[in-house]
Amino acid sequence: MVNALRARKVHVEPVVWTEARPLDDFDAIVMRTPWDWFQHRERFRAFLGSLRDVKARVFNAPELMLRFADKRYLTALAAEGLAVIPTQQLESSELSSVADRVATLGWERAVLKPAFTANAVGARLFDAVDASKVVTELAPLPAGEPWLLQPFVPAIAEGERSFIFFGGRFSHGVLKKPKHGEWRVQHDYGGVVEPWAPSARELDEANALLEKAAPGTLYARVDAVPFEGRLHLMELELVEPELFFRVDPQAPTRFVDALLTKLS
Numbered sequence: 001m002v003n004a005l006r007a008r009k010v011h012v013e014p015v016v017w018t019e020a021r022p023l024d025d026f027d028a029i030v031m032r033t034p035w036d037w038f039q040h041r042e043r044f045r046a047f048l049g050s051l052r053d054v055k056a057r058v059f060n061a062p063e064l065m066l067r068f069a070d071k072r073y074l075t076a077l078a079a080e081g082l083a084v085i086p087t088q089q090l091e092s093s094e095l096s097s098v099a100d101r102v103a104t105l106g107w108e109r110a111v112l113k114p115a116f117t118a119n120a121v122g123a124r125l126f127d128a129v130d131a132s133k134v135v136t137e138l139a140p141l142p143a144g145e146p147w148l149l150q151p152f153v154p155a156i157a158e159g160e161r162s163f164i165f166f167g168g169r170f171s172h173g174v175l176k177k178p179k180h181g182e183w184r185v186q187h188d189y190g191g192v193v194e195p196w197a198p199s200a201r202e203l204d205e206a207n208a209l210l211e212k213a214a215p216g217t218l219y220a221r222v223d224a225v226p227f228e229g230r231l232h233l234m235e236l237e238l239v240e241p242e243l244f245f246r247v248d249p250q251a252p253t254r255f256v257d258a259l260l261t262k263l264s
Contacts, residue, residue, distance in 0.1 A: 001032075001245065001252045001255055001256070002014075003252070004252035004253050004255070004256045005256050005259075008256055008260065010256075010260075013026075015029075017034045017037070017044070017047055018040075018043075023051075023054045023056060024054055024055045024056065026054075026056040027056055027057065027263065028056055028057045028058075028059065028259070028263055029051065029054065029056045029057070029058045029059070030059045030218070030259065031058075031059065031060065031065065031239060031240060032240065033240055034239075034240050035118060035119075035240060037069070037118070037239070037240065038116050038117050038118045038121070041116050044069070045066060045069065048062045048065050048066050048069070049062065049066065057262070057263060059217075059218035059219070059259070059262065060214075060217050060218055060219065060220075060238050060239070061216070064214060064217065064238055065238060065239045068214070068236060068237075068238040068239055069116070069239050070115055070116060070146075071113075071114075071115045071116070071117070071148055071235070072089050072115050072146060072148070073236070074087045074148065074233070074235075075087050075088075075089045075148075077213050077233065077236075080212070080213075082209060082212055082213060082233065083205070083209065083227075083230060083231065083232045083233060084232060084233045085150050085151070085153060085225070085227060085232045085233065085234055086105075086150060086151055087148050087149070087150050088101060088148070088149040088150075089115070089146060089147075089148060089149075090146070090147045090148070090149060091144065091145075091146055091147075092144065092145045092146075092147065095112075095135045095138065095147060096135065098110075098112060098131050098132075098134070098135050098149060099128075099131035099132045099135070101149060102128045102131050102149070103128060103131075105151070107128060107151040107152070108127065108128055108152075109125065109126065109127055109128065109151070109152035110125075110126060110128065110131070110149060110150065110151055110152055111123055111124065111125050111126075111149070111150045111151075111152055112124045112126070112134060112135075112138075112147060112148070112149050113147065113148050113150075114145065114146070114147055114148075115145075115146035115147060115148055116146070118240075119186050119188060120184045120186055120188075120189070123184070124138075125152060125183050152183070153225050153227055153232075153234075155225045155226045155227065156178065156183060156185065156225055157178065157183075158177075159175040159176060159177040159185070159196075160175070160176045160177075160185045160223055160224070160225055160234060161173065161175060161196065161198065161202065161206075161223070161224050161225065161231070162174045162175070162176060162196075162221055162222070162223050162244070163198060163202075163203070163206040163210075163221065163222040163224070164219075164220075164221050164241075164243050164244060164251070165210055165217065165219070165220045165221075165222070166218065166219055166251075166254050166255050166257070166258035167217075167218060167257075167258030167259075167261060167262065168210070168211070168215065168216070168217065168220075169254075169258070170203060170206070170207065171248070171251055171254045171255070172195070172244070172247065172248040172251050173195070173196045173197060173198050174193050174194065174195060174196050174244045174247055175193070175194050175195075175196035176191055176192075176193050176223075177191060177192050177193075177194070178190070178191050179191060179192070193244060193247065194247070195247045195248065202231055205224075205230060205231040206222045206224060206231065209222055209224070209231075209233055209236070210222055210236070213233075213236055214236060214238055217238060218258060218259060218262055219238075219241070219243060219255065219258075220236065220237065220238055220241075221236075221237040221238075221241040221242075221243065222236055222237075223235045223236070223237065243255070
């Protein structure tokens with residue numbers, strides 16, 4: 001992306017979010033890879049808040065990043081009628097109810113994960129009969145730490161579909177597959193990524209999800225899987241998603257085109 005910007009005579013300067021660096025002398029600030037943010041959650045949220053006051057254009061908008069850095073946005077989107085993998089929100093004080101919740105919902109397997117995390121850090125997959133054991137293993141828990149409870153979706157074995165959008169337009173797709181015997185698709189757990197072209201129906205569904213949930217983004221990654229006959233959202237990545245430029249040599253140029261259009 002940096003090379004593509006410089007090829008268009010744009011001056012680019014990498015800035016680490018934790019550095020005390022004045023930002024008002026930039027024309028634009030583009031969030032890319034602050035991948036340690038969830039380890040410094042309050043500091044990062046304060047940083048995002050401070051971006052509201054800079055003179056530069058910020059992408060994505062600070063308000064949007066603040067909302068989508070907290071995975072509880074999934075329950076909010078579901079309440080708005082979007083197709084989201086069923087998600088229950090729990091405070092740490094409510095984790096003792098996980099076994100009862102899973103039994104009531106009839107889920108044979110489930111995933112429990114922190115609301116503030118990245119790269120599946122802290123996520124647990126468990127059988128319904130082991131729900132109480134999983135919760136016990138998490139103790140002691142910090143007070144007020146929110147968690148999300150979801151059913152395990154077997155279709156993940158076939159790959160999580162990722163739709164990458166620049167300026168609200170579809171750029172390219174990837175299929176993220178877990179290694180055999182694993183359920184997490186990230187590279188750290190042996191997952192592999194391959195170029196992938198969605199069907200017209202899948203693209204329409206992903207477009208609709210993004211347009212309803214977060215119109216006006218510079219960049220977005222819609223992660224979804226087939227569930228109950230249609231695509232359901234797993235995550236909507238608007239803060240620091242990997243955009244998989246490596247699978248499409250033209251993707252950086254499309255990103256730069258979208259950015260310069262926003263700035264024109």
